[in-house]
Amino acid sequence: MPLTIFLAVIALCPGLSSLVSGSQFWMPPNAALHGIAVDRLMRLNLTALGTCFIIAHLLLLISILRRPRPGASPKILPSMWAMEVIPLTLLCLMYVWMAITAQRLWAANRFEGPSPAAMQVEVVGVQFQWYFRYPGEDAAFGGTRPELVNAAAGNPLGLDRQDPHSADDIVASELVLPAGREVDVTLRAHDVIHGFFVPAMRLKQNAVPGMVLHVHFTPELPGEYPILCSQVCGLGHARMQAKLRVLPRGDYALWLAAREAKLHAIQAARVKAQ
Ligand SMILES: [Cu+2]
Known part of the structure; x- marks a missing residue:
């Protein structure tokens, strides 16, 4: 036994x-x-x-x-x-x-900072969705204001449209990155603690409301990888998933150009409607 x-x-x-x-x-x-x-x-x-x-x-x-068996002499x-x-x-x-x-x-x-050539991406956790923001052509993130957050109106991160740096910021619901280039991720959360977890990138870092945290990594292999939330953040936690697409550099440049063109079209339509 x-x-x-x-x-x-x-x-x-x-x-x-x-x-x-x-x-x-x-x-x-x-x-x-x-x-x-x-x-x-x-x-x-x-x-x-x-x-x-x-x-x-x-x-x-x-x-x-x-x-020792019963009756045997004790061992040393x-x-x-x-x-x-x-x-x-x-x-x-x-x-x-x-x-x-x-x-x-x-x-x-x-803690050790990324190289100065690292590309910038902001990752924001909101119950129950990940949002990804790219700084656009000016390479600077625009300001945000909590009172402007309105996902239904197409502004889930509360971008301040009055800030010139916000004008070219691209907000996406999937993370698209070029292969072989270091990425400096700025992590934020709007409501509760979320866990930014990308198993294929061996990356896990909490996003904490009121804190701006950084983590950096270099995706190497093109492909599609799941992004999960590793903190139980509420009833919809299980569906808080997103996708990371790592593209060859040429394909990434095409994707970025397409997103910028789409953004310009939306802005032109907004101006026309005013
Ligand atoms: Cu979660």
């Missing part, structure tokens, strides 16, 4: 499966430049934890099988140092190493 339980636990251990497969068994394909380092660290952590798991359960199994146990102090010290050192390496990798994405 103990052996059966032992084997069942081992069979269910994700760390062991990762150790055996040695691959991205449960991970979506990586499409970002920094994703290689993230995947490498995750595999390393799972391998280390899987090894600890197996060693701990082997020791458990040995102690079950070698337990190993010292406390060998049984507790040394293994726990090694475990502590391993966790400290994991924390430092993960923090370095995360901080490199989060």
